[in-house]
Each structure stands twice: as C-alpha cells, then as structure tokens.
Amino acid sequence: MVEQQRSAATISGVAQVAGVSRATVSRVMNGRSTVAPELAERVLAAARALDYAPSQVARSLALGRTATIALIVPDLSNPMFQDVLRGLSQAAGEDGHRLLIAESNEQVEDEEVLALEARRRCDGVVLASPRLPTADLERLAPQLAPLVLINRKLPGVPSLSVDYAAGIQDLVAHLLSLGHRRIVYLAGPPASTSNRERLDALIKLSRDGREFELLQVPCGAMFENGHAVAGEVAASGATAVVAFNDMVAFGALSGLHELGVSVPGQISMTGFDDIPFARFTTPPLTSAAVPRNTLGRQAWERLRMQLDGNDGAGAADFRPRLLVRGSTGRTAEGPR
Amino acid sequence: MVEQQRSAATISGVAQVAGVSRATVSRVMNGRSTVAPELAERVLAAARALDYAPSQVARSLALGRTATIALIVPDLSNPMFQDVLRGLSQAAGEDGHRLLIAESNEQVEDEEVLALEARRRCDGVVLASPRLPTADLERLAPQLAPLVLINRKLPGVPSLSVDYAAGIQDLVAHLLSLGHRRIVYLAGPPASTSNRERLDALIKLSRDGREFELLQVPCGAMFENGHAVAGEVAASGATAVVAFNDMVAFGALSGLHELGVSVPGQISMTGFDDIPFARFTTPPLTSAAVPRNTLGRQAWERLRMQLDGNDGAGAADFRPRLLVRGSTGRTAEGPR
DNA sequence: TCACTGCTAGAAACCGGTTACTCGATCCGG
DNA sequence: CCGGATCGAGTAACCGGTTTCTAGCAGTGA
Numbered sequence: 001m002v003e004q005q006r007s008a009a010t011i012s013g014v015a016q017v018a019g020v021s022r023a024t025v026s027r028v029m030n031g032r033s034t035v036a037p038e039l040a041e042r043v044l045a046a047a048r049a050l051d052y053a054p055s056q057v058a059r060s061l062a063l064g065r066t067a068t069i070a071l072i073v074p075d076l077s078n079p080m081f082q083d084v085l086r087g088l089s090q091a092a093g094e095d096g097h098r099l100l101i102a103e104s105n106e107q108v109e110d111e112e113v114l115a116l117e118a119r120r121r122c123d124g125v126v127l128a129s130p131r132l133p134t135a136d137l138e139r140l141a142p143q144l145a146p147l148v149l150i151n152r153k154l155p156g157v158p159s160l161s162v163d164y165a166a167g168i169q170d171l172v173a174h175l176l177s178l179g180h181r182r183i184v185y186l187a188g189p190p191a192s193t194s195n196r197e198r199l200d201a202l203i204k205l206s207r208d209g210r211e212f213e214l215l216q217v218p219c220g221a222m223f224e225n226g227h228a229v230a231g232e233v234a235a236s237g238a239t240a241v242v243a244f245n246d247m248v249a250f251g252a253l254s255g256l257h258e259l260g261v262s263v264p265g266q267i268s269m270t271g272f273d274d275i276p277f278a279r280f281t282t283p284p285l286t287s288a289a290v291p292r293n294t295l296g297r298q299a300w301e302r303l304r305m306q307l308d309g310n311d312g313a314g315a316a317d318f319r320p321r322l323l324v325r326g327s328t329g330r331t332a333e334g335p336r
Numbered sequence: 337m338v339e340q341q342r343s344a345a346t347i348s349g350v351a352q353v354a355g356v357s358r359a360t361v362s363r364v365m366n367g368r369s370t371v372a373p374e375l376a377e378r379v380l381a382a383a384r385a386l387d388y389a390p391s392q393v394a395r396s397l398a399l400g401r402t403a404t405i406a407l408i409v410p411d412l413s414n415p416m417f418q419d420v421l422r423g424l425s426q427a428a429g430e431d432g433h434r435l436l437i438a439e440s441n442e443q444v445e446d447e448e449v450l451a452l453e454a455r456r457r458c459d460g461v462v463l464a465s466p467r468l469p470t471a472d473l474e475r476l477a478p479q480l481a482p483l484v485l486i487n488r489k490l491p492g493v494p495s496l497s498v499d500y501a502a503g504i505q506d507l508v509a510h511l512l513s514l515g516h517r518r519i520v521y522l523a524g525p526p527a528s529t530s531n532r533e534r535l536d537a538l539i540k541l542s543r544d545g546r547e548f549e550l551l552q553v554p555c556g557a558m559f560e561n562g563h564a565v566a567g568e569v570a571a572s573g574a575t576a577v578v579a580f581n582d583m584v585a586f587g588a589l590s591g592l593h594e595l596g597v598s599v600p601g602q603i604s605m606t607g608f609d610d611i612p613f614a615r616f617t618t619p620p621l622t623s624a625a626v627p628r629n630t631l632g633r634q635a636w637e638r639l640r641m642q643l644d645g646n647d648g649a650g651a652a653d654f655r656p657r658l659l660v661r662g663s664t665g666r667t668a669e670g671p672r
Numbered sequence: 673t674c675a676c677t678g679c680t681a682g683a684a685a686c687c688g689g690t691t692a693c694t695c696g697a698t699c700c701g702g
Numbered sequence: 703c704c705g706g707a708t709c710g711a712g713t714a715a716c717c718g719g720t721t722t723c724t725a726g727c728a729g730t731g732a
Contacts, residue, residue: 010717010718010719011718011719011720012718012719022718022719022720023720023721025719026719026720026721027720027721029719030720032720032721054718054719055717055718055719056719057717057718057719058717058718058719058720059718059719059720060719061717061718061719061720062718062719062720062721063719063720
C-alpha cells in the first residue's frame with residue numbers, strides 16, 4: 001500500500017527536499033528559462049518522491065487566470081444546451097481549459113447572482129439566458145466579460161444565435177416545392193422568443209409571396225401538446241404542418257397515426273431542431289438541424305479571442321440545415 | 337453608462353475607502369462575529385460603491401476549499417451521464433457547490449490525468465469510468481479522494497451502481513407472467529460490463545428456473561443494430577425480446593414493423609434505461625427505468641458526507657423500476 | 673589583472689483573501 | 703475607584719504558488 005500523504009505536498013516541501021528555493025521549483029515545474037540540469041533533476045526527483053503536483057488554486061491566484069470558463073444555462077435537460085455544453089467542453093478542453101457549469105433551472109431571478117458567482121471563479125462566461133429581461137442583461141454583461149451570449153443579441157457583446165427565420169424559410173420553400181399551399185403552424189410557448197421568430201418568419205413569408213395560406217394552432221413545446229392537436233390539424237384542411245419543434249412534430253405524428261391520417265400521404269410534417277430521434281420515427285422526420293455542437297465550439301472560439309485580448313467579433317447567426325426525410329412529400333392530387 | 341472598473345475591486349480597495357482594515361472588511365463580508373453596526377454599514381457602502389465582490393479564487397486558497405466538485409464522464413452524449421450530471425448539478429448547487437465537468441471522450445488513457453487535473457481544482461470527484469482498468473483505478477482512487485464512483489465498485493470507495501441484474505430479473509418475471517417461454521436477448525457491445533451483467537443475469541434466470549429458453553443475438557447498443565437484427569428476431573421463433581437498451585429496442589421495433597410483425601401481438605419487446613422517448617414510440621416501450629437523476633443526487637450526498645468528515649458509506653445498488661407499457665403483452669395462442 | 677557581461681538561483685514581494693493573536697477601550701463587580 | 707473580563711478592530715502571518723529584483727559567480731575582452 002502506498003502511504004497516504006498526510007496532506008498534499010506543497011512547493012515548499014519539494015524545495016526543502018531538493019535543497020533549493022521555492023522559486024527554483026516553480027521554474028522547473030513550468031519548464032522555465034534555464035535551470036542547471038543537475039538541479040532540475042533533483043527537483044523532479046523530489047517532486048516525484050512526494051507525489052507533488054502544483055495547487056491549481058494557488059496558481060490561479062498568482063497568475064490571475066484560472067484556465068476555466070463557465071457555461072450558464074436555464075435547463076440541462078434541453079438537448080439544445082446539452083449539445084452546446086458538449087461542443088464547448090470539447091473545444092475548451094482541447095485548449096487546456098476546464099468547464100464550470102451552472103444551471104438556473106429556469107429561475108430567472110437566480111440567474112444573475114448565479115452568473116456573477118460563477119464568473120468570479122473563472123475567466124469568462126458563456127451565457128444562455130432566453131428569459132432574462134434585456135435591461136438586466138445589459139447591466140449584467142459588463143460584469144461578466146469576457147462573455148459570449150447564446151441566442152441573445154446585445155450591442156458590443158459577442159453572440160451566437162440560431163437563425164430560426166432562415167430555417168423556417170428553408171422548410172417552407174421545401175413544402176412549397178412539393179405543392180403545399182395550405183400550411184398550419186403548431187405554435188410553441190407564447191413566451192418563447194424563438195417561437196416568436198418562427199412565427200414572424202412564417203407570417204412574412206405567407207404575406208410576401210402570397211404563395212400559401214398560413215393557419216395557426218396554439219400548441220406548446222412538448223410531445224403531448226403536439227399529440228393533443230392532431231385532430232385539429234386533421235380538420236384544418238392543411239396539407240402540411242410546420243411544428244414548433246421536433247417533439248411537437250412527434251406528438252402530432254403519433255396523433256395523426258392514431259386517427260388514421262397518413263404521413264406524408266395525406267399530410268406532410270416538419271419539425272425543427274433535428275434532435276437525435278428525428279431519424280428514427282416512422283416516417284423519419286423532415287427537420288431543420290440546428291448546429292448545436294458547432295455553436296458550443298464557436299462559443300469557445302469567441303471566448304478565447306477575448307481572453308487573448310482580441311475582440312470576440314460581433315454577432316453570428318447560424319443557419320439551420322434543412323434535412324429532408326420521409327415525413328414530407330408531394331401533395332396528394334387529393335379528392336378533386 | 338456605468339464606468340467600467342479598471343479591474344475588479346479588491347478587499348484592500350474597500351478597506352481603504354471605508355477606512356478600516358482588510359480584516360474588518362473580511363469579517364463584514366462573511367457576516368462574522370460582531371462588527372460595530374456603524375462600521376459595518378460603512379464597509380458595505382464602500383463595497384457597493386466599488387462594486388466589490390470577493391475573489392473566489394483567493395477565498396479558496398485561504399480556506400483550503402473551493403466549494404466545487406468535478407464530474408468526470410466518458411461521454412456527455414450518453415443520456416445516462418446527462419441525467420447524472422443534472423442530478424449532481426442540482427443537488428450540489430442546492431448546497432452551494434459548483435460543478436466542474438470533464439469529458440474524456442472515451443479516451444481511457446487521458447482519463448487518469450484528466451481526473452487528477454480536475455481534482456486539483458476542487459474538493460472532490462464523481463467518477464464514471466466504465467473502461468479504466470481496475471488496477472489503474474485502484475492506484476488513482478486515493479489521489480482523488482473524496483471520491484464517489486458511478487457503476488464501479490472498489491473496496492473502501494463509496495460507489496453507486498445500477499443493479500442491472502435486478503432490472504433484468506423484473507423484466508423477465510414480467511415476460512414470464514405473460515406466458516413467454518422463448519426469449520431472445522439482443523446483446524450489447526461485448527466489451528461493455530453492463531452487457532455482461534445483463535447477460536449473466538439472463539443466463540442464471542434461464543438455468544435456475546428452467547421456465548424459459550434463452551436465445552442470444554449479437555447486436556450492439558445503437559438503433560441501427562437493433563434494426564439490423566429484426567429479421568433474425570422474427571425468424572428465431574421467440575415470442576419476446578429483451579433488448580440491451582431502449583435504442584436497440586427501438587431499432588428492432590422499427591425493423592419488425594417494416595417486416596409486418598406486430599408488437600406486442602406476435603412478439604413482445606422490452607428495452608432498458610427508460611430514455612425519454614420510450615414513452616413515445618408506437619407502441620410505447622416496456623422498459624426498466626434507471627434512476628439516473630437520483631444517482632446524481634445520491635452521488636452528491638455521498639460526496640458531501642465525505643467533505644463533512646464522515647465516511648461516504650459503502651456501495652449502493654439502485655434497482656431499476658419496471659415500467660410496463662404497450663410493447664409487451666400476452667403470448668398469442670398462436671398458430672395451433 | 674580588472675571591469676564588464678551574462679547567467680543562475682535565491683530573497684522577497686505579490687496575488688486576494690482569512691484568521692490567530694494582540695492591544696486598547698469599555699463595562700462590570702467588588 | 704480599581705482590576706479583570708469582555709469586546710471590537712487592527713496587525714501580521716498564512717494559504718501555495720509566480721515573478722521581479724538582486725547577488726554571486728563564471729566567462730570574456732581589453
């Protein structure tokens with residue numbers, strides 16, 4: 001059995017054993033300048049013997065940087081944030097940075113203090129806070145810098161957003177090309193800004209092109225919501241459905257299936273997000289793939305630029321990628 | 337516009353502005369003992385004026401604790417770890433602790449250094465490392481303490497595991513009660529220890545009770561794997577399928593559907609894990625729900641005990657909860 | 673041989689907090 | 703009215719590193 005250290009070895013301990021000053025140990029540990037090879041070897045031997053590893057906390061204090069960044073999200077169960085988390089974690093990890101994560105559980109009132117608290121432990125923050133009022137965000141932002149925002153825009157703050165309008169545009173273009181002229185939108189939660197963006201895009205498209213008629217059905221963001229409105233969808237006379245997101249689309253798909261409505265035979269269905277299961281439904285779901293992982297990686301990129309003293313460049317919009325699968329098809333020639 | 341601080345205020349700045357010693361500021365900030373109300377007010381005013389907040393890094397160094405713990409996982413895209421992450425984050429957050437997260441991307445060789453590096457930044461570690469050789473783990477464990485293991489057991493180290501055998505037992509009992517006597521197991525990856533545990537449990541059950549015949553089909557852990565073996569399943573003559581996990585079950589479900597085999601009419605299907613989508617397939621999937629969130633919360637509980645100086649108690653096994661849904665049913669009286 | 677240069681390694685200051693110790697003032701009882 | 707207990711706040715040591723500054727030494731050229 002290896003004898004347990006009474007408590008972790010410190011630089012002083014190593015210095016003492018090696019018979020050198022702490023400064024020298026520090027230099028050796030950091031591969032600094034030139035230390036006589038013979039001395040360096042002695043130091044390394046001592047470090048090995050004591051099982052020494054520098055305290056990252058002390059290092060952080062001395063260096064004024066922690067090599068850690070924080071991600072603050074409202075809800076870890078949301079696939080969007082899970083993938084941003086992954087991308088961020090991987091990209092930051094590759095550059096030797098660690099990731100601190102804080103979840104606000106949708107408690108907007110806690111978000112601010114949570115963010116500040118987190119910021120104080122690390123070098124920068126990636127903030128996804130869809131609900132925080134803009135005024136609060138403006139006040140908060142300078143205190144959090146270096147900062148990168150996800151799906152929010154603020155003058156002077158680097159931010160990465162999903163271009164929901166572009167995604168909707170692609171979906172609609174796809175549906176139009178298949179001959180659909182009467183499209184129903186299954187709306188997300190009214191408070192959601194991303195629902196607002198989708199809806200605005202749809203309204204604009206229907207007005208500008210005059211190519212299709214837009215119907216709306218209040219729905220929600222969950223499977224159950226989609227399931228519940230299947231009857232309404234079937235009765236609407238629409239030949240295509242644009243669902244708020246994939247979950248809703250799944251619900252609607254399932255509901256229509258139970259009603260004996262064929263997809264895409266009688267009605268075409270599109271989702272949004274391309275969550276992992278979209279490929280596996282029957283039929284597989286046509287959707288707009290949000291590049292979530294890329295978003296995470298880019299967030300690190302922006303943050304790193306700021307840490308390096310550059311400005312993290314302004315706002316960037318990520319256009320979702322249209323994925324055509326089996327749930328959309330040509331309009332039936334239909335009954336007359 | 338608020339004037340940007342040249343750099344964050346320090347305790348010395350506040351002390352100077354308030355005309356008191358740093359010690360006094362510290363005492364006020366921590367609500368310590370009794371400081372004259374008039375002084376305390378002056379300190380708070382100064383702190384407010386300077387927008388002061390204590391450096392958590394300096395605090396950590398002085399106090400010898402960081403109020404941060406680390407979670408180390410092989411793969412953040414695995415729903416299992418996502419939920420453990422959530423549970424852990426929430427539980428630790430409620431007790432004022434932050435969560436550092438490190439992903440090894442399945443690189444076993446990196447896991448050790450990753451864990452040690454992470455450990456040095458925080459007060460304790462929760463480690464999920466299914467692949468790390470036991471010898472390495474034994475060497476590593478004392479250096480990581482306080483430590484909680486997920487799905488691994490090591491003498492003297494608190495650990496939380498899923499009792500896969502118990503879950504399988506419940507699933508089989510359920511299938512037997514429905515009259516199934518010929519059951520096929522869609523095996524997971526051969527290297528997976530959790531596959532081993534499931535298989536061992538199945539073999540033991542089939543031998544001990546002599547109530548059913550066990551067939552095996554090598555499969556995998558993904559949807560595609562399950563889909564690919566649907567034909568084999570249909571041809572096997574089995575009336576029930578125990579899939580390695582829900583993903584595989586979905587794949588098989590989808591494959592059987594394409595082959596025109598009715599579930600549960602002709603064949604019953606069970607998954608494992610109860611991933612969120614299990615409720616939404618057609619038919620909904622009977623599965624064994626792994627209490628992932630609880631696992632995360634419990635991990636914090638064990639870690640907290642150790643941080644408080646108590647031993648984190650030994651190993652605990654979590655029995656999955658059997659969820660009977662539509663994908664299992666009575667055996668058909670069958671052809672003749 | 674001497675002054676100057678260049679290099680190595682140690683001394684000491686510093687990062688920003690916490691806290692044991694100390695000291696002066698106030699309060700109290702005898 | 704005095705001595706000791708109590709209380710409040712400052713001094714200074716400490717947490718464990720990094721880095722500037724400097725002293726000492728060897729090497730170089732004049």
